[in-house]
Amino acid sequence: xxxxxxxxxxxxxxxxxxxxxxxxxxxxxxxxxxxxxxxxxxxxxxxxxxxxxxxxxxxxxxxxxxxxxxxxxxxxxxxxxxxxxxxxxxxxxxxxxxxxxxxxxxxxxxxxxxxxxxxxxxxxxxxxxxxxxxxxxxxxxxxxxxxxxxxxxxxxxxxxxxxxxxxxxxxxxxxxxxxxxxxxxxxxxxxxxxxxxxxxxxxxxxxxxxxxxxxxxxxxxxxxxxxxxxxxxxxxxxxxxxxxxxxxxxxxxxxxxxxxxxxxxxxxxxxxxxxxxxxxxxxxxxxxxxxxxxxxxxxxxxxxxxxxx
Amino acid sequence: xxxxxxxxxxxxxxxxxxxxxxxxxxxxxxxxxxxxxxxxxxxxxxxxxxxxxxxxxxxxxxxxxxxxxxxxxxxxxxxxxxxxxxxxxxxxxxxxxxxxxxxxxxxxxxxxxxxxxxxxxxxxxxxxxxxxxxxxxxxxxxxxxxxxxxxxxxxxxxxxxxxxxxxxxxxxxxxxxxxxxxxxxxxxxxxxxxxxxxxxxxxxxxxxxxxxxxxxxxxxxxxxxxxxxxxxxxxxxxxxxxxxxxxxxxxxxxxxxxxxxxxxxxxxxxxxxxxxxxxxxxxxxxxxxxxxxxxxxxxxxxxxxxxxxxxxxxxxxxxxxxxxxxxxxxxxxxxxxxxxx
Numbered sequence: 001x002x003x004x005x006x007x008x009x010x011x012x013x014x015x016x017x018x019x020x021x022x023x024x025x026x027x028x029x030x031x032x033x034x035x036x037x038x039x040x041x042x043x044x045x046x047x048x049x050x051x052x053x054x055x056x057x058x059x060x061x062x063x064x065x066x067x068x069x070x071x072x073x074x075x076x077x078x079x080x081x082x083x084x085x086x087x088x089x090x091x092x093x094x095x096x097x098x099x100x101x102x103x104x105x106x107x108x109x110x111x112x113x114x115x116x117x118x119x120x121x122x123x124x125x126x127x128x129x130x131x132x133x134x135x136x137x138x139x140x141x142x143x144x145x146x147x148x149x150x151x152x153x154x155x156x157x158x159x160x161x162x163x164x165x166x167x168x169x170x171x172x173x174x175x176x177x178x179x180x181x182x183x184x185x186x187x188x189x190x191x192x193x194x195x196x197x198x199x200x201x202x203x204x205x206x207x208x209x210x211x212x213x214x215x216x217x218x219x220x221x222x223x224x225x226x227x228x229x230x231x232x233x234x235x236x237x238x239x240x241x242x243x244x245x246x247x248x249x250x251x252x253x254x255x256x257x258x259x260x261x262x263x264x265x266x267x268x269x270x271x272x273x274x275x276x277x278x279x280x281x282x283x284x285x286x287x288x289x290x291x292x293x294x295x296x297x298x299x300x301x302x303x304x305x306x307x308x309x
Numbered sequence: 310x311x312x313x314x315x316x317x318x319x320x321x322x323x324x325x326x327x328x329x330x331x332x333x334x335x336x337x338x339x340x341x342x343x344x345x346x347x348x349x350x351x352x353x354x355x356x357x358x359x360x361x362x363x364x365x366x367x368x369x370x371x372x373x374x375x376x377x378x379x380x381x382x383x384x385x386x387x388x389x390x391x392x393x394x395x396x397x398x399x400x401x402x403x404x405x406x407x408x409x410x411x412x413x414x415x416x417x418x419x420x421x422x423x424x425x426x427x428x429x430x431x432x433x434x435x436x437x438x439x440x441x442x443x444x445x446x447x448x449x450x451x452x453x454x455x456x457x458x459x460x461x462x463x464x465x466x467x468x469x470x471x472x473x474x475x476x477x478x479x480x481x482x483x484x485x486x487x488x489x490x491x492x493x494x495x496x497x498x499x500x501x502x503x504x505x506x507x508x509x510x511x512x513x514x515x516x517x518x519x520x521x522x523x524x525x526x527x528x529x530x531x532x533x534x535x536x537x538x539x540x541x542x543x544x545x546x547x548x549x550x551x552x553x554x555x556x557x558x559x560x561x562x563x564x565x566x567x568x569x570x571x572x573x574x575x576x577x578x579x580x581x582x583x584x585x586x587x588x589x590x591x592x593x594x595x596x597x598x599x600x601x602x603x604x605x606x607x608x609x610x611x612x613x614x615x616x617x618x619x620x621x622x623x624x625x626x627x628x629x630x631x632x633x634x635x636x637x638x639x640x641x642x643x644x645x646x647x648x649x650x
Contacts, residue, residue: 105447
């Protein structure tokens with residue numbers, strides 16, 4: 001067999017696109033998520049997040065382009081066991097009991113870890129004989145996550161995982177998720193439109209907007225590449241203090257000018273400079289559809305090939 | 310042997326963790342999801358079997374009484390001793406009439422019901438609840454899942470419809486199609502549909518049609534309606550096609566007093582008939598002849614018919630057609646499931 005497996009790249013998309021009857025949901029997506037990353041996918045509703053995750057989980061077939069997991073297509077033998085996916089609506093068989101749902105995971109997955117799955121269920125104090133249909137949304141999320149983690153995947157894909165959990169359970173479950181991922185070296189890819197859910201947990205970022213990737217890479221590196229500058233607005237016609245830098249967004253409030261820029265050299269001394277928070281950065285990008293995209297080195301497709309060459 | 314243990318036998322590819330006496334892998338899931346359906350179907354088949362056995366006993370007892378009373382259907386003694394014989398015959402007519410009037414139509418509807426309630430939900434229920442995304446995210450491939458899910462449903466339908474067809478054929482041969490039983494020639498619309506192997510082939514076709522519609526329509530309720538309509542259309546089409554599946558026999562008879570139409574042999578299916586004019590032209594028996602000059606001199610009638618010996622050839626050809634269609638639909642479903650979202 002032609003072994004193209006690549007342990008350093010969890011997910012790689014090249015020219016990936018998906019068209020539905022109503023138009024393109026995703027277009028020209030080329031990016032890479034390195035193995036071991038905890039990658040948050042953010043973007044407004046309808047940006048194409050679920051489509052991208054569905055393509056990565058091989059639930060959808062791409063209209064164009066390719067997506068590979070650990071260097072190999074998803075339909076290659078054994079690949080299905082390496083990827084776990086939890087859909088946004090956390091589908092489960094309502095008539096099954098919790099124990100039967102875990103048994104489904106055990107029966108259909110060769111690498112099943114009952115202890116890991118059971119731990120998550122027990123944490124929520126869910127009785128094994130409870131029917132799924134009688135559980136709350138948050139409890140069902142817990143069972144869905146137990147099913148995904150019990151599979152012991154190398155890549156765990158979660159679509160809006162915590163959307164229907166209370167803050168306490170969310171915090172606890174996120175902690176469990178992160179420690180399981182860290183213990184097993186699992187790569188995590190999760191989408192959310194709640195920035196607070198991701199800030200502080202993710203180390204990689206994927207900003208999806210209007211069916212395109214706009215930011216991809218390490219959170220630290222992306223934040224470090226940007227500066228939030230403010231100063232007196234010189235007014236129309238006067239020399240722009242942000243000239244020479246890549247401007248993501250400029251806002252004028254009264255005579256005050258605030259801008260998010262990617263500095264391309266020395267900054268004008270007239271400006272007050274600070275580092276943006278992740279939330280400030282993402283909101284600036286979402287407000288400015290024309291802002292140029294940014295991919296860090298590790299997020300570029302073919303990164304490892306380039307390094308090797 | 311129960312169907313559960315049959316499924317169990319199939320599930321022998323799950324490796325060393327297999328413990329005897331328990332289902333594993335997809336076989337377990339299929340059993341867990343369909344056990345209720347399995348019991349319902351088995352209960353239905355057993356109920357039909359018990360009912361037919363009960364009616365059969367009644368017919369046997371009534372026949373015994375008729376013979377003891379010296380009533381014989383094939384002689385003039387019946388008319389002579391009619392007063393005492395007719396009430397005895399009722400005990401044969403009632404059960405066999407219940408078979409032809411009630412059970413036969415119910416059995417003829419089985420293939421459509423199979424499509425609507427076994428075939429359609431196979432996909433549509435997963436789609437409606439989104440659980441196909443759960444299933445297809447596990448380590449087993451979609452085609453493997455479908456092979457088990459579909460194979461189990463097909464096995465159940467095959468076993469159940471074969472049992473029902475065997476029961477109906479047995480009762481029809483031993484109790485209905487006799488000199489005392491109800492008048493029920495084998496080619497008669499509903500009778501033909503529940504005897505022999507056609508009911509089995511039609512039930513399998515109904516299953517795959519339901520599966521296909523459920524896969525394409527994705528919602529249970531509309532899919533059930535569409536499946537019912539399509540099955541009705543297929544059955545009507547088959548009824549139209551059936552006389553031409555096998556060469557018909559042509560016969561000519563002289564006109565006899567009081568009989569101006571063609572008389573087909575016992576249990577034969579008269580497909581078309583008419584009169585032969587003195588000049589040799591044939592006129593179909595649809596009243597067109599009445600005003601024609603030659604009709605008064607007609608001395609011969611003709612008929613195209615299927616003798617009872619054509620029953621099995623026609624059943625085999627019809628079943629072959631249905632099974633070919635079934636295979637084509639199955640191939641399409643397996644192809645399509647790989648690309649469906």
